[in-house]
Amino acid sequence: MPAVELPTRLSPAPFWRGNPLRHAELLLALVGLLTPLWLFSTYLPRPAPWIALGGLFLLFLGRSLALRRWHGHTPADAALLLLALTLPVGLWASADRGVSLPRVWAFVANLALFWALTAQAHSRWLRHAPWGLLLAGLGLAAALLLGTNFGGNKLPFIQADFYSLLPGGWRPFWNPAGFNPNLSGGLLALFWAPAVMLTLAPTRWPLRLLAAFTTLLLTALLLLAQSRGALLGAAIALPVMTVLYRRRWLWVWLLLLAVGLTWAWRAGISLSPDTLLGQSAVLGASSLQGRIELWSRALYILQDFAFTGVGLGMVQPVVNLLYPLFTIGPDAQFLHAHNIYLQTGAEMGFPGLIAHLALYLTLLALLLAAIRRTADDPQRQALLLGLLGALLIFLLHGCFEVITYATRAAIVVWAFFGLIVAAATPLSPPSPLPPFSSPPPLPPFSSPHRGEEKGPGDEVRTP
Template structure:
């Protein structure tokens, strides 16, 4: 059994590590965790770009990832950490994912379904790596959060030089035209540049979390700049690129997510959030989609929502998506197939046949098209379990993390109503990383005496503030 290095205790009320006289970088070293991260890094190119590798090499890469589970069992004593969402996740990957590949037409299976499946397999192993280790030690959780934010910054910086920007806001357009684009055409499947709306949806996984952490630490621990400055700089970079994307859906999601983080800390604000959510759900069931589409067709001017698709075009796509779900309710149309099948079965009238719509421009509709209604239900259960976990984190008193993660979840849900970072897309791994962090935070409440020091006696608090240590457990006892 490999024992991680014991570390000084961080203040549980601070979402970031707190430096002190006993701080040393080795306290963040954990051999079981870093070996699994190395395996993920080595196999990512193979599963993300399968066209460049032989079938045997792809199978070997999957075998390496599977070997990581044996390594985990050997070193920390578990195959994986149990979460409230185990059943829907395993149902989605073990049952509906093979069906989604089988349901795809032959040519589209090779072009879309299989490559996306390989990416999802990698995402599956990433999820369990984060969940299994981030809940063991607070240092590992902080590393996972830092990596989450760092990847967001990396994507934002790369996007500055490889995105085909739209010109929805006249003030921003001339500035974007001056940016060099050395990465234009580098990304496979986006030879004309990254889609700004997909970019915005990707950044939205990270930005609300960074804003919450930077804001909290700046307000409450301003003198300890190492706690808030990195998150603040990262949030500024990502926020700038989000604004440059001019994605109204993402900007709306960011606004609603930020408002949720603020309102949830106010008693009447929580009731307001609940009422708003119920109103949205009621509105979705009452508003007739066909009538709304007809009214938009007669409108003289329909503003763009994103890219070259108008709101009218999106509603037409949504109506075709509903037709597809009605015709293929149990199996879906095949993973990634809707973008091609739609013009064969349900021709679009306001969108040119040679225009690649990419997806249903609604994450939940796209989920039903890819995995059928059972897959959509599994996703909804995953969201509900994440919401319940955030609520439990709030109840135990860790309101900073609960507010931050709620803000991300709300922001992404709002964005996903009008766009999608589809399952199996190259940046969809951030979806699974986010949910892994949510469930990892939930695991920290399993043994509050060792992972939550908010109940320390005054004498213990004085000792801890002077740099005393209290051992972290190397593992958490599996539950459920």
């Protein structure tokens, strides 16, 4: 008999058939409805986030019963469980629970959205993820273009007068001061990386055209934001993505690097860290010096509060109270440690830092393994390479900024984390026969020696 090719992805039945909680799309929709109750808990009655937490528990319990297994089963479950356990400990250690509690609720939203997105690994809608990322990037670009406080002189080739031509003035109710350019740059760079790879990959022309337009728009906004951490992350992630995609890109980047270094040397341009991280509106004349001082204070906190941290959102009050700064003015609103790793350790102690590092390493391992598996699927490989670039940008930009300090920005980052796990999950084969079950009967005339009589010692082979 000819070999029958089995499907690699099972198409689930419509959600109206069987138990609806078995369907990942419904789970994501319900979690999406609960998420605003945690993100905007400060604007809602006090019972609202608790009611949402109860609804989340019932939702996940019902799904686990419907699937007959505990919902989860992702490689990052252990790290995320440890993160969840650190939340009540940090709330107990916080000196101002009015500051920490809304951030704890926002972290609950992050975890819930992550698990809801990882459940989409075998959803029929996952194949539309490239379109969703591009459209979400364009929507975010429009919002940040209208609401970001653009300006500054970090990049000398951008004239300050140009910013007066930009539309602006939008101020959301949760941020009446407007968006910080470093925050905007970090978020835009996350969507920039997948757009670049979807432009380079041989995908269908409508998707490729939209990706090219998104790449150009996000590149322009990245330059206007003048976020040096985001630009540095993008400059490193781009060669990594392209070289993993095609080895011949390595020679292109080596040539460009040689030309760039030669030009900088002949022009007398210094590439020292102090030059690259110069003046900052918050950290003073030397952004690098201010950051180093903040990093030292975060290390002091981690040393003194190693197991509990000081609680979410409490780094600035604790630094001002116990570890005074000298190079940063007393009225400066530095808010965080300007480093995601030190910020995590200061807020959540070593358990939270270890859990975050384990999560990052897990995501990197999943992406690299999936990229190797999908060499024959250009669109999926381009998506995975773009997500790898986004993760690298986040980790590199995180050496200088903490975009997850803003709770609404953090939900975007965690959505990327969940999408990474879903996109990197191997395509599942059809379910095997249950154990100890008898094989199905042979169809008529299925013998390889049809018409011949078999003796007791003849071997019967199944087709």
